[in-house]
Amino acid sequence: MQKQKVIIIGSGIAGLYAALSIEKFDVLIVSNESGGKSGSSYYAQGGIAAAIAEDDDFETHVQDTIKAGAGLVDYEVAKQIILAGTERVHHLAELGVNFKRDEKGNFNFGREAAHSKNRILHINGDASGKEIMNVLNARVSEKKNIQTRYTCEALEISVYGSNVNGIWIKNEKGETEFISASNIILATGGVSALYSKTTNPLSIYGKGLGLAARAGAVIADAEFVQFHPTALDLGVDPVPLATEALRGEGAIIINEKGERFLDNYHPAAELAPRDIVSRAVFSEISKGNKIFLDATNLKSGKVKDKFPNVYNLCKQNNIDADLQPIPIAPAAHYHVGGIATNINGRSSINGLWACGEVACTGFHGANRLASNSLLESIVLAYNSAKDVEQNFIEPASKSITSQFSHKNTNAISELEDLRNVMMENVGIERSEASLKKALHFISELMKRTSDNISFLNVLTTASMITKMALEREESRGCHYRSDYPETKEVFKRRCFEPKQKI
Ligand SMILES: Cc1cc2nc3c(=O)[nH]c(=O)nc-3n(C[C@H](O)[C@H](O)[C@H](O)COP(=O)(O)OP(=O)(O)OC[C@H]3O[C@@H](n4cnc5c(N)ncnc54)[C@H](O)[C@@H]3O)c2cc1C
Structure with missing residues (x-):
């Protein structure tokens, strides 16, 4: 008998590791890339932070994370992710990831800015992401319960009542197609290619965040976009x-x-x-x-x-x-904000989980500590997979196909204008004037391009980042307002949109 299916969107570290962690169900990975060099994951250089050296402990790592996160790190989340990281890292090694070791065969730990201990596991100098992704892709191709559909873009999540019931994709032939699904894990990465200067590959426009927001998922802390200085x-x-x-x-x-x-x-x-x-x-x-x-x-x-x-x-x-x-x-390098989830990747919509950079657990607070993102990706991917297995939502007995009215899914030339506007007005320094200018541009563009659903997802994300940056009238972590350069006690809280914590 055919097993029930979990749909995973995205084939970076979070998507692949979530797929490898699901044993009880069949898995379909849908990604708009072609496998291999997927997402930001492939380009990760430094490595994975893990508090497992003899002179290190989870509390020190938590405290470093809290310091970097400028007052908004959720202590319990940080503790759980860092504690769970040890087992995940050992599991990656079992899968074949060849972390650098010393002559005795113990892990060799590198150091990165703002870590008070040597705790960065790395592979082949600065090629950590490439090596991890090569191993994960190889393991995925060996698993009988995992199917992949590459060069397919997720366009819209369909929600029926309060449950996910499927996803619209642009398929391999460029046609729109509905896939029934009551359990979806989004692992679509960050948003940084929305900016004209970015370290992320040009597949990372925040489409996953946009499609989740359009489906009604709560989004958290979207204003925090980290820029890499070098x-x-x-x-x-x-x-x-x-x-x-x-x-x-x-x-x-x-x-x-x-x-x-x-x-x-x-x-x-x-x-x-x-x-x-x-x-x-x-x-x-x-x-x-x-x-x-x-x-x-x-x-x-x-x-x-x-x-x-x-x-x-x-x-x-x-x-x-x-x-x-x-x-x-x-x-632009890393999106601290994302789809609000708990420690098991659950979003505010039944049947929708999120992990990796698209998710926002509160682990990074207002600024990410270097090499904490791959760590969070593997822990949250694993937790999401196990939560789906334990709480699998049976599909509705009658299959329901949602309506799909968008005509156009093509790439759009205005994308470059949007990227320039985001860089100039919603970038390293923002102000009320620059954010309002960007919002006006985005809403005008939305009107002109409203039939293009792929771009609507991008614009929705751009608009969430800008609106939340406008609301935060202070400077904190990687959000800097030139008109409010000080940090304010009244804003020492995470932001959710719509305004409910999950
Ligand atoms: C140059 C660079 C160096 C970095 N170095 C480090 C480091 O040393 N340590 C560290 O911890 N972090 C590092 N980071 C950050 C880290 O790499 C990312 O946060 C992490 O890899 C994100 O993994 P992910 O699986 O969530 O997303 P990604 O790896 O970005 O994968 C997202 C996937 O989703 C797909 N996708 C997106 N939208 C759709 C859609 N609508 N439909 C279908 N598929 C879609 C993408 O094509 C891609 O396959 C670095 C990032 C960069 C760019």
Whole structure:
């Protein structure tokens, strides 16, 4: 007898790991990519944070997470994710992920900014994401209960009564198709390609968040978009990333005169928190300066040997990172907000779970600590899978096909205008004026393109980020309002839209 099916949307680390964690049911993974190099996951450089070294403990990791999260981290969530991380990381190793180890065979832990211990598990220098994704894709292809449908885009979740009853997709032939489903896990990643400077692949426009919001799911903390300070400004889109570990190894940030300037912004200079370095670099660029990462004098070796990924990216653009400073600019990198879920990935809609970057559990608060996202992705993916298994919702006896009235699902040229508007007005620095300007642009665009459902999902996400940024009249974590530069006690709370906590 054919088993019942769970539908997973997205084939990054969260989608694949959730699929591998489901034993009792058949699984269909639907993703708009072609397998292999999927999502941001493939490009992750630093690794996975896990508090398992002998001199480390979960409470220290929780406290580092809380400090980075600027007052909004949910302590219980952080504790549970960090505690569960140990077993997940060991499981990844069992699946074949070849984490770097010392001569005794114990894990070797790297260090990243704002972690007080060495706790970053990594593989092949700065190629952690690629190695993890290669292993997960291989394991998925061996599993008999997992089917994949690549190059298919999820367009709309259909909700009947209070339950999910299916999903509309644009299929392999470019046609719209309805898949009946009463149990859906969304693992569609973040939003950062909505910005004209981004480190994310150009498949990560926040469509999953948009389609969940349109179905009525509660969205949390959407205003918090983290920018990475050292994206390589080499004139390519998306912009490649120079991992933070380079600064940990002694790389410095300079202007075109060769002068360091970060100590004007923060006593820790290059090792200051990510959002402070991003704003400082942004501020210097706004004054007309060109800014560079100088890695020609690393403490422990050459870029070529220690960071081969970054070295090769520069080399492809005619820069020898061991001999020349690399031009940099901040770029949208990670979405802290997302679909509000509990620790088991449950959203506010029956039958809809979310995990990975599209979900928002409260783990990251107002700013993500480096390498905590892969950790959260695997824990939440596993928890979602187990929760679906234990609480599988039987499909309605009569199959109900929802109506679908949108005519157009094609790519749309206005996307580039939207990305520029988001970067300029809803980026590293926002103000009431810039956010209102962006909202006006988005709503006009919505009117003009309302028949295009794929773009409507993108616009819905852009609008959620902008509206929530407008509501937060303070600066906190990675949300900086130039008209409200101070942090306010009255805003020391997470934001939910619609306004209900799940
Ligand atoms: C350059 C870079 C370096 C990073 N380094 C680290 C690091 O060292 N450590 C760390 O913890 N984090 C890191 N991050 C963040 C981390 O990689 C991501 O948060 C994480 O990989 C997200 O995984 P995910 O599975 O949720 O989403 P993704 O890996 O982004 O996958 C999302 C998937 O959903 C698909 N999808 C999206 N919308 C739809 C739709 N409508 N229909 C069908 N499919 C859809 C996408 O095509 C993709 O397959 C980095 C990110 C980047 C970009």
